[in-house]
Amino acid sequence: MSSPQIVWFRRDLRLQDHPALCAAAARGPVIPVYVLDDERAGNRKPGGASRWWLHHSLESLGKSLGRHRSKLILLRGDCVAGLARLAEETGAETVHAIQHYEPWWKDAEEELTGHCDLALYDGNYLMPPGSVTTGSGTPYKIFTPFYRALSRMMPPRDPLEEPALSLPDEWPHSDDLDEWGLLPTKPDWADGFRKQWDVGEIAAQDRLTDFVDRVSAYEDDRNFPSCEGTSRLSPHLHWGEISPAQIWKALEGKRGQGVQAFRSELIWRDFAQNILCQFPYYPEESYRQAYRDFPWRNPNRGHLIAGELEAWQMGRTGYPIIDAGMRQLWATGWMHNRVRMIVASFLTKHLLIDWRHGERWFWDTLVDADYASNGTNWQWVSGTGVDTQLFTRVMAPLLQSEKFSAADYIREWVPELAHLPDADIHDPPPSKWPEDYPERLIEHREGRERALSAYRDMKGETES
Numbered sequence: 001m002s003s004p005q006i007v008w009f010r011r012d013l014r015l016q017d018h019p020a021l022c023a024a025a026a027r028g029p030v031i032p033v034y035v036l037d038d039e040r041a042g043n044r045k046p047g048g049a050s051r052w053w054l055h056h057s058l059e060s061l062g063k064s065l066g067r068h069r070s071k072l073i074l075l076r077g078d079c080v081a082g083l084a085r086l087a088e089e090t091g092a093e094t095v096h097a098i099q100h101y102e103p104w105w106k107d108a109e110e111e112l113t114g115h116c117d118l119a120l121y122d123g124n125y126l127m128p129p130g131s132v133t134t135g136s137g138t139p140y141k142i143f144t145p146f147y148r149a150l151s152r153m154m155p156p157r158d159p160l161e162e163p164a165l166s167l168p169d170e171w172p173h174s175d176d177l178d179e180w181g182l183l184p185t186k187p188d189w190a191d192g193f194r195k196q197w198d199v200g201e202i203a204a205q206d207r208l209t210d211f212v213d214r215v216s217a218y219e220d221d222r223n224f225p226s227c228e229g230t231s232r233l234s235p236h237l238h239w240g241e242i243s244p245a246q247i248w249k250a251l252e253g254k255r256g257q258g259v260q261a262f263r264s265e266l267i268w269r270d271f272a273q274n275i276l277c278q279f280p281y282y283p284e285e286s287y288r289q290a291y292r293d294f295p296w297r298n299p300n301r302g303h304l305i306a307g308e309l310e311a312w313q314m315g316r317t318g319y320p321i322i323d324a325g326m327r328q329l330w331a332t333g334w335m336h337n338r339v340r341m342i343v344a345s346f347l348t349k350h351l352l353i354d355w356r357h358g359e360r361w362f363w364d365t366l367v368d369a370d371y372a373s374n375g376t377n378w379q380w381v382s383g384t385g386v387d388t389q390l391f392t393r394v395m396a397p398l399l400q401s402e403k404f405s406a407a408d409y410i411r412e413w414v415p416e417l418a419h420l421p422d423a424d425i426h427d428p429p430p431s432k433w434p435e436d437y438p439e440r441l442i443e444h445r446e447g448r449e450r451a452l453s454a455y456r457d458m459k460g461e462t463e464s
């Protein structure tokens with residue numbers, strides 16, 4: 001009998017369209033393994049919301065493997081040591097894995113090659129990150145030319161079918177998932193998560209099927225948080241329960257603005273990885289040098305500002321659209337994209353708080369928290385990143401709320417305001433301001449002026 005093949009699952013928790021699994025299955029009995037390695041990722045280990053998702057996704061993957069009479073081996077600790085030990089114990093020939101691009105995963109992949117045979121495959125992006133370049137081989141820093149170049153390479157390869165799996169003679173030891181403590185207990189804050197999400201590969205496919213029927217309305221609806229105009233596939237994509245190639249394929253034959261706009265968002269996801277490939281620590285500090293010394297109001301330096309950060313986190317800013325978004329995030333682990341932009345602009349411009357505080361909060365609270373996408377989007381909104389978005393673009397939360405008809409969204413997430421009519425709910429008049437609703441942290445005009453003045457100071461300093 002041929003020697004066993006290890007498949008190392010990470011953010012690719014699916015059986016279909018999994019090139020590493022297919023290659024392993026073609027060579028011998030498969031030992032599927034997931035290693036929970038919190039040390040290696042350091043302060044980038046999955047946050048609370050991500051751990052909730054991870055628990056359910058691993059449970060689901062284990063069940064799917066059970067259909068093949070296979071099982072998911074769970075190990076905890078350093079992934080390189082764990083995989084090397086597993087390979088030795090089982091006599092496995094090769095560790096097969098889908099390539100990952102976060103710096104801690106790249107380091108682990110490199111180290112592992114010193115211990116055993118590691119075969120890496122592409123599979124989590126439309127194109128392998130780093131492969132979309134200009135004619136002279138330079139990677140792109142701006143989205144539009146990247147988008148055009150990648151679009152010319154589409155469609156992606158056809159998705160692969162779930163392979164038949166043969167089993168090893170003996171199964172190695174596995175941890176018990178329940179003992180990993182990934183789920184919250186005291187307090188159990190995940191009630192809203194359970195109501196909102198079905199986790200795992202089958203749920204991802206169901207969500208895709210449902211969305212394909214709605215895609216023609218995507219362009220018109222996607223900016224309106226009160227209606228379900230977007231796919232909500234982001235956590236499934238982040239955890240690799242579905243691949244972008246599968247999504248592309250499901251939209252084959254669909255025409256029109258909706259499908260175009262949706263594909264362009266999928267390409268943003270590839271773009272974020274392309275930025276990470278060029279700047280592995282992009283999510284850790286402002287790309288533009290000038291913003292590294294920007295006069296941010298640092299919460300570590302003052303109680304008052306720490307209180308403002310907390311009010312933003314808890315959805316108590318006195319801006320209905322912002323509070324709705326932050327409470328949706330806290331309750332469900334997800335926030336509508338338009339609202340993500342508004343809350344991020346408010347934190348960094350109106351409150352002048354360093355975007356990295358917002359990025360960290362999202363890291364802990366989003367079920368789709370993604371090193372590349374989160375960092376790229378935070379720097380994009382803040383105007384500190386590689387692209388052309390300017391710090392001086394200060395979004396007006398009250399106008400945004402009205403423009404994108406957020407009344408029902410606010411009613412859902414800010415019950416103190418639920419009784420107000422559409423005309424008042426975006427910007428309640430003082431006479432109707434509920435007693436139990438917090439006062440505004442800062443007026444829009446004042447916040448905008450303070451942000452622009454800080455920007456002018458910075459420019460004056462950097463120009464001199």
Ligand SMILES: Cc1cc2nc3c(=O)[nH]c(=O)nc-3n(C[C@H](O)[C@H](O)[C@H](O)COP(=O)(O)OP(=O)(O)OC[C@H]3O[C@@H](n4cnc5c(N)ncnc54)[C@H](O)[C@@H]3O)c2cc1C
Nearest residue numbers: 230231232233234265266268269337340369370373374377
């Ligand atoms: C401040 C900020 C932080 C963000 N942090 C994350 C994050 O940690 N993880 C994450 O997946 N997305 C992040 N986004 C991007 C975007 O908000 C979410 O991908 C989107 O809201 C997910 O909802 P959906 O699946 O319904 O999206 P859809 O509109 O249905 O889009 C389909 C898919 O395209 C991808 N996508 C869409 N917009 C973007 C974008 N701007 N950048 C990268 N990929 C995109 C996602 O994978 C998404 O599932 C962030 C945006 C902002 C403004």
